[in-house]
Amino acid sequence: MPNKSITYRPTDGSPVPALSICDHPLCYPTFLAKHRQRHGLNPACEPAKPNQDERNGVRGDLEAIPSSLTVQKSEQDKLLYMYERQKVIDLCSSYAYTLDSTMMNLDIAHDWANLFTEDCVVTYPFGTHIGKEGLAKFGMMAESRFTRMLHIASNFIVEFESDTVAHARYTCFATHGLHESDISKHFMEAGYYYSSFRRVSAADGYGAWRFSHLTLDMVWTLGESLGLNEPQNGLAETRY
Numbered sequence: 001m002p003n004k005s006i007t008y009r010p011t012d013g014s015p016v017p018a019l020s021i022c023d024h025p026l027c028y029p030t031f032l033a034k035h036r037q038r039h040g041l042n043p044a045c046e047p048a049k050p051n052q053d054e055r056n057g058v059r060g061d062l063e064a065i066p067s068s069l070t071v072q073k074s075e076q077d078k079l080l081y082m083y084e085r086q087k088v089i090d091l092c093s094s095y096a097y098t099l100d101s102t103m104m105n106l107d108i109a110h111d112w113a114n115l116f117t118e119d120c121v122v123t124y125p126f127g128t129h130i131g132k133e134g135l136a137k138f139g140m141m142a143e144s145r146f147t148r149m150l151h152i153a154s155n156f157i158v159e160f161e162s163d164t165v166a167h168a169r170y171t172c173f174a175t176h177g178l179h180e181s182d183i184s185k186h187f188m189e190a191g192y193y194y195s196s197f198r199r200v201s202a203a204d205g206y207g208a209w210r211f212s213h214l215t216l217d218m219v220w221t222l223g224e225s226l227g228l229n230e231p232q233n234g235l236a237e238t239r240y
Contacts, residue, residue: 005128006020006022006123007020007125007191007217009125019192019217019219022194022215022217024194024196024213025161026159031169067162068080068081069081069162069163081160084160085158085160088158088166089156091197091211092153093153095115095151096151096152098111098115099149103143103177106144109136109137110136113135113139115211116210116214117210117212118131119212120212120214121213122213124229125216125218126229126230127232141232145226145228146177147180148177149176151172151174152173153171153172154170154171154173155170156168157170165196165198165199165212166196168194169194169195170192170195171191171192173190174190176228187222187223187224187225189221189222190220191219193214193217194214194215194217195213195214196212196214197209197212
């Protein structure tokens with residue numbers, strides 16, 4: 001039987017939930033505990049309970065370790081926070097453009113895979129892959145069916161757990177070309193990325209953010225996907 005990832009949406013006519021639930025601190029409903037702590041309780045709902053479960057190396061709740069990134073006490077702290085936050089967002093933008101660039105040369109998938117940690121866990125609707133090794137092949141077995149792609153990421157929420165760990169939720173809007181010469185023929189989909197990042201050593205000595213965990217939850221699709229989001233036999237390894 002094919003592996004079914006936690007974000008796979010059935011196409012057999014059964015009811016489909018508006019959002020998938022994954023163990024990420026910024027995913028529904030876990031994010032509500034921190035949201036209501038900041039913005040006020042919801043009198044129509046019971047208090048949200050943080051999820052203490054741990055899967056794929058991501059805690060269900062966000063237990064921040066005090067640092068200049070988690071608590072900004074000075075102007076310098078605020079500048080550092082904005083700088084590191086932008087570095088995380090830049091990484092997400094690099095993910096999108098590098099993935100799109102594989103349509104020019106599939107070997108660029110290895111550059112895309114270099115944006116992840118060695119022990120990363122990556123979940124798409126078609127399956128889950130564990131580890132950087134083999135990640136490029138995993139991605140291209142799905143995406144190489146198209147002729148061009150455009151991935152857009154926006155609506156970023158970034159939270160720092162410590163100086164070396166961060167989490168983000170952001171939207172994905174993706175368009176996939178279906179024809180070599182007719183650019184009007186395409187498949188479209190949109191949803192949410194739930195990502196976690198770890199700072200790793202880099203040649204410049206300052207360290208660089210890399211994806212340690214990425215889950216993509218597709219909320220809607222439009223057009224012929226050529227089987228993109230169907231679970232693939234032998235394509236993914238899953239911990240669920």
